[in-house]
Amino acid sequence: TQLLEQSPQFLSIQEGENLTVYCNSSSVFSSLQWYRQEPGEGPVLLVTVVTGGEVKKLKRLTFQFGDARKDSSLHITAAQPGDTGLYLCAVSGGTSYGKLTFGQGTILTVHP
Amino acid sequence: GAVVSQHPSWVICKSGTSVKIECRSLDFQATTMFWYRQFPKQSLMLMATSNEGSKATYEQGVEKDKFLINHASLTLSTLTVTSAHPEDSSFYICSAPPVPGTEAFFGQGTRLTVV
Numbered sequence: 001t002q003l004l005e006q007s008p009q010f011l012s013i014q015e016g017e018n019l020t021v022y023c024n025s026s027s028v029f030s031s032l033q034w035y036r037q038e039p040g041e042g043p044v045l046l047v048t049v050v051t052g053g054e055v056k057k058l059k060r061l062t063f064q065f066g067d068a069r070k071d072s073s074l075h076i077t078a079a080q081p082g083d084t085g086l087y088l089c090a091v092s093g094g095t096s097y098g099k100l101t102f103g104q105g106t107i108l109t110v111h112p
Numbered sequence: 113g114a115v116v117s118q119h120p121s122w123v124i125c126k127s128g129t130s131v132k133i134e135c136r137s138l139d140f141q142a143t144t145m146f147w148y149r150q151f152p153k154q155s156l157m158l159m160a161t162s163n164e165g166s167k168a169t170y171e172q173g174v175e176k177d178k179f180l181i182n183h184a185s186l187t188l189s190t191l192t193v194t195s196a197h198p199e200d201s202s203f204y205i206c207s208a209p210p211v212p213g214t215e216a217f218f219g220q221g222t223r224l225t226v227v
Contacts, residue, residue, distance in 0.1 A: 006155075033215075042116075042205050042218030043156070088155060098209035098216030099146055105155040 003027065006089055006103030014111050016078050021106045023089035024071040030092075032072045033100070034063055037086040046074075079110045114210040115139050118219035125196055125226055132192045133222045135162075135206030141186035142208035146216060147179075150203040162189040162206075196226040 005024045013019055023032065031050045035043035047056050049065035049072060056063045060083075062075040076083055089103040115138040125131045135145055143164045148156040160181055161169040168181035178200075180192040189208075193200055203223050207216040 040121075040203075040221065040223065042118075042207070042221050044218070045215060048215070098144065098207060098214070099158065099161060100156075100207075100216070101158065102155045107153060 002104065003101050004089055004091065004103035006106055008106060009104060010107050010109075012109045012111070013079055015080055017110075019076050019079055019108070021074040021087055021089075021108075022071070023073070023103050025091075026070065028069050030069070032065060032069075033090045033092075034072070034074055035088040035090060035102075037088060037105075039085075043086075043088055076108075079108075081110045081112050084108055084110050114208075114217045116206065116208050116217045116219040118204075118206055118222050120222060121220060122223040123225070125224070127197055127226055128195055130192055130194045131196055131224060132190050133204055133206075133224070135189045135191070135208070135219055137187045137208045137210075140208075140210040142189075142210070143186065143212060145183060145189040145206055145208040147181065147189075147191050148205045148207070150205060150221075152203075156205060159191075164189075193224065196224070198226045200224065201226045 007022050033048045034046045037043040047063045052069045053067045054065040060077045064073045087106045090100040093099050117136045119134045145162040147159045150156045158171050159174045162181045162183040164183045170176045183189045203221050205221040207218045209216040
């Protein structure tokens with residue numbers, strides 16, 4: 001059983017469209033992170049959400065942490081080709097903050 | 113920001129040989145580093161936690177005798193894939209937190225191809 005259920009797995013859209021990626025779990029987390037990874041590179045942290053109901057914005061990206069701290073979403077407004085990549089949600093495990101369990105990932109392709 | 117560097121970026125080796133991948137923290141000391149594996153179009157899976165001065169902690173299902181981890185210093189951890197086989201071909205990524213218990217930064221990854 002996957003700790004983090006991420007959906008959709010693949011997303012192919014046209015430039016200018018909006019999209020939402022979901023990350024769900026039956027477990028409660030103290031925090032959740034979103035990463036973006038480009039081919040051949042390591043993941044880069046986009047945001048960490050900590051408080052239930054929290055909303056964070058990063059330019060055209062909006063991240064939300066569920067009230068119960070079991071789920072999160074990433075919304076991209078007016079997607080651009082430069083947004084293309086693999087988006088990953090992750091939670092830390094055990095006593096080590098850096099030890100991460102990732103969701104399955106969402107491969108986003110934005111066509112010009 | 114904290115920089116984690118991996119070497120090599122890619123490597124091709126023959127089946128049955130061993131290959132070593134290095135993970136260095138360039139501007140901080142890391143008592144703990146993490147090794148992940150990623151297959152094409154899939155997510156990252158934690159393989160092991162590398163601890164400076166002590167044995168690595170492996171995740172369930174990861175063969176410790178096949179994936180040897182050595183955390184020789186506070187800035188270097190190595191992953192050696194022994195007797196590599198084509199199914200070991202993957203993208204290997206390390207990460208390290210500048211401060212224990214805080215966000216870990218990722219290296220750029222190493223693409224291993226076993227032929």
